[in-house]
Amino acid sequence: MPIELHRIDDRLIHGQVVVGWGQPLELRFLVLVDDEVAASEWEQELYRMGVPPDMRVEFVSVAQAVERYERFAADPKPGMLLTGDIDTMARLCAAIPALRRVNLGGVHHRAGRAQKLRYIFLTGAEEAELRAMAASGVEISAQDLPAARVIPLDHILTGEAIA
Amino acid sequence: MSDAAARPQALVIGHKDFAVGIVSAVTAITGRGDVFRTASNYGLDTRAMEAIVRDAIAEGVTVIFSDLPAGSTTMAARRAQRDFPEVTVVTGVNLPTLLDYAFAAPDSTRAADLAVEKGRAALMVARGNVRAD
Numbered sequence: 704m705p706i707e708l709h710r711i712d713d714r715l716i717h718g719q720v721v722v723g724w725g726q727p728l729e730l731r732f733l734v735l736v737d738d739e740v741a742a743s744e745w746e747q748e749l750y751r752m753g754v755p756p757d758m759r760v761e762f763v764s765v766a767q768a769v770e771r772y773e774r775f776a777a778d779p780k781p782g783m784l785l786t787g788d789i790d791t792m793a794r795l796c797a798a799i800p801a802l803r804r805v806n807l808g809g810v811h812h813r814a815g816r817a818q819k820l821r822y823i824f825l826t827g828a829e830e831a832e833l834r835a836m837a838a839s840g841v842e843i844s845a846q847d848l849p850a851a852r853v854i855p856l857d858h859i860l861t862g863e864a865i866a
Numbered sequence: 867m868s869d870a871a872a873r874p875q876a877l878v879i880g881h882k883d884f885a886v887g888i889v890s891a892v893t894a895i896t897g898r899g900d901v902f903r904t905a906s907n908y909g910l911d912t913r914a915m916e917a918i919v920r921d922a923i924a925e926g927v928t929v930i931f932s933d934l935p936a937g938s939t940t941m942a943a944r945r946a947q948r949d950f951p952e953v954t955v956v957t958g959v960n961l962p963t964l965l966d967y968a969f970a971a972p973d974s975t976r977a978a979d980l981a982v983e984k985g986r987a988a989l990m991v992a993r994g995n996v997r998a999d
Contacts, residue, residue, distance in 0.1 A: 716941075718936055722934075749944055753936035755936070812914070821909075
């Protein structure tokens, strides 16, 4: 599977992605799916600065990601697809039948969100969106780093796994 | 202590307890930890981190030291810098860099550059003599 991880992380490209996952998985490309970043040269430059020279990064909108997903998935090198929020990933899952596994890597505190894990905070609407994705056959779990415990969606939503 | 020395001139922002830890080392060595304000990215999204950086700038911080060039801390600093081009962002900070900066004159425009030179020069690989059998 060339796209090793489909990750939701509101920090997008940062240390955990580039170093924490990037090194053990030997990631060679990142696909950052975000309509705002895809439309801003300045934002792209900012994120590009955080990517090592041996890692390629593509900035795409949701529509472009759907259109190009087959090409990303056919890449022989390992890669990661990243979104900054749950809604963007939900839109991708709805449009790409092959995208059936999602990693929750970081959804941090903001007004209206309740803590579910140390690094996952959700609004009621986000919770409902995750439940709907799971009901459609997408396997969702949380794991901030490769060495961390994989926590399935059911356990996340009960909030029992806060640590 | 002068007003300039009492007011932090620089922000150190890093992962988890990095900033508090490295500034505590500066204090232990120089007694000048009050030159630095500290912040952590722990539990924060990029917007919240950027807000911390902007608050620091509003209170007079002109130099931001971050730990990891690829980190969210650097992203937050660079984002805030867009509106405050007079602010300097230094990435990959180490202890020798901060020690040098701690002794810089508060009005020095080259303090960050000189501190980076010191920090870079302090990185070395030391190997013991290997005996040939």
